[in-house]
Amino acid sequence: MDNPSTKSVLIVDDSRVSRMLIKSLLLARFPQWTITEAVSGDEALILAKDRRFDCCTMDINMPGMLGTEAAEQLLKMQPTLRVALFSANIQEAQQARAAKLGVPFVAKPVTEKSVALVLAHFQGSH
Amino acid sequence: MSLTDTQLDVLTEIFNIGAGRAAASLSEIVGDEVLLSVPRVEFYRANEVNANVLSLTSVRLGSVQQKFKGPFNMAASLLFTEERALEIVQEMLGSQVQMEDLVEYEQEAMCEVGNIILNACLSAMADMLGVSFESTLPEYSSDTPDVVIGRIISDIDNPLMLILHMNMIIEKRRSQGTLIFWLSSSSLKDLILHLDQFLTRI
Numbered sequence: 065m066d067n068p069s070t071k072s073v074l075i076v077d078d079s080r081v082s083r084m085l086i087k088s089l090l091l092a093r094f095p096q097w098t099i100t101e102a103v104s105g106d107e108a109l110i111l112a113k114d115r116r117f118d119c120c121t122m123d124i125n126m127p128g129m130l131g132t133e134a135a136e137q138l139l140k141m142q143p144t145l146r147v148a149l150f151s152a153n154i155q156e157a158q159q160a161r162a163a164k165l166g167v168p169f170v171a172k173p174v175t176e177k178s179v180a181l182v183l184a185h186f187q188g189s190h
Numbered sequence: 191m192s193l194t195d196t197q198l199d200v201l202t203e204i205f206n207i208g209a210g211r212a213a214a215s216l217s218e219i220v221g222d223e224v225l226l227s228v229p230r231v232e233f234y235r236a237n238e239v240n241a242n243v244l245s246l247t248s249v250r251l252g253s254v255q256q257k258f259k260g261p262f263n264m265a266a267s268l269l270f271t272e273e274r275a276l277e278i279v280q281e282m283l284g285s286q287v288q289m290e291d292l293v294e295y296e297q298e299a300m301c302e303v304g305n306i307i308l309n310a311c312l313s314a315m316a317d318m319l320g321v322s323f324e325s326t327l328p329e330y331s332s333d334t335p336d337v338v339i340g341r342i343i344s345d346i347d348n349p350l351m352l353i354l355h356m357n358m359i360i361e362k363r364r365s366q367g368t369l370i371f372w373l374s375s376s377s378l379k380d381l382i383l384h385l386d387q388f389l390t391r392i
Contacts, residue, residue, distance in 0.1 A: 082302055
């Protein structure tokens with residue numbers, strides 16, 4: 065199991081409110097984790113050029129590229145990254161795309177329960 | 191153009207299930223049970239639709255709009271009385287934000303609430319019909335009910351429309367949200383096609 069004290073998490077979401085809620089729920093469980101925020105898939109890719117992240121939550125419907133596309137590119141850049149798609153767009157077509165990428169799909173709203181599903185993926189061993 | 195009784199029944203049931211998913215999402219956000227009214231699926235001429243017809247009686251409405259593009263196109267609205275919108279934001283953000291700062295977050299928080307709820311409803315309907323939609327980003331505005339409705343109708347740009355309408359009542363707060371999907375009659379042919387395909391599968 066990874067040492068939880070070392071995790072660096074990238075939150076990608078165009079909603080400031082969602083980023084704030086995800087961040088606070090993650091930090092409530094793991095205050096020592098470092099959190100970086102990006103407002104779009106494009107910004108996430110720019111950040112990931114220079115920095116390594118352990119985990120990433122990714123919204124889907126954002127200005128610019130879709131989160132699924134950004135996740136695919138992020139995983140090519142950083143194959144050990146654990147990405148969880150965290151979106152309100154819960155159509156089967158999006159969930160199928162997540163499955164194809166091999167990343168879990170967690171339905172919004174951002175709550176303790178949904179963040180627990182994200183955390184299960186971040187901390188799981190595989 | 192009209193729907194047969196069977197097509198109308200299927201559409202109402204699909205909308206009912208979508209609204210059920212929307213209510214479940216709203217319930218998670220506000221931490222309280224959300225009750226649903228009986229769904230209404232009705233044809234209107236654009237000049238007949240107003241706040242009264244849609245039973246929107248509050249002085250001002252907060253409205254989240256989103257458009258969905260797919261095999262047929264729909265506009266979707268989540269409407270709340272304006273002061274209730276702020277209460278929902280408060281429930282959503284909890285202790286994250288001080289009471290006096292809530293107004294600053296209202297716009298973004300309501301966009302996100304609308305995004306979650308409208309997508310929950312739309313996704314259930316899309317999955318049942320075996321289709322998928324792309325959506326625009328949510329937009330929030332507040333105004334008098336007739337101005338809000340007028341803006342939506344002028345956007346649809348078609349004299350005849352099908353309206354799917356349902357109220358969501360947050361029991362604890364005695365507040366009510368209204369979920370409306372708007373289809374212009376130009377999208378009806380494709381909607382009917384997918385309803386008929388759905389019927390052949392059951």
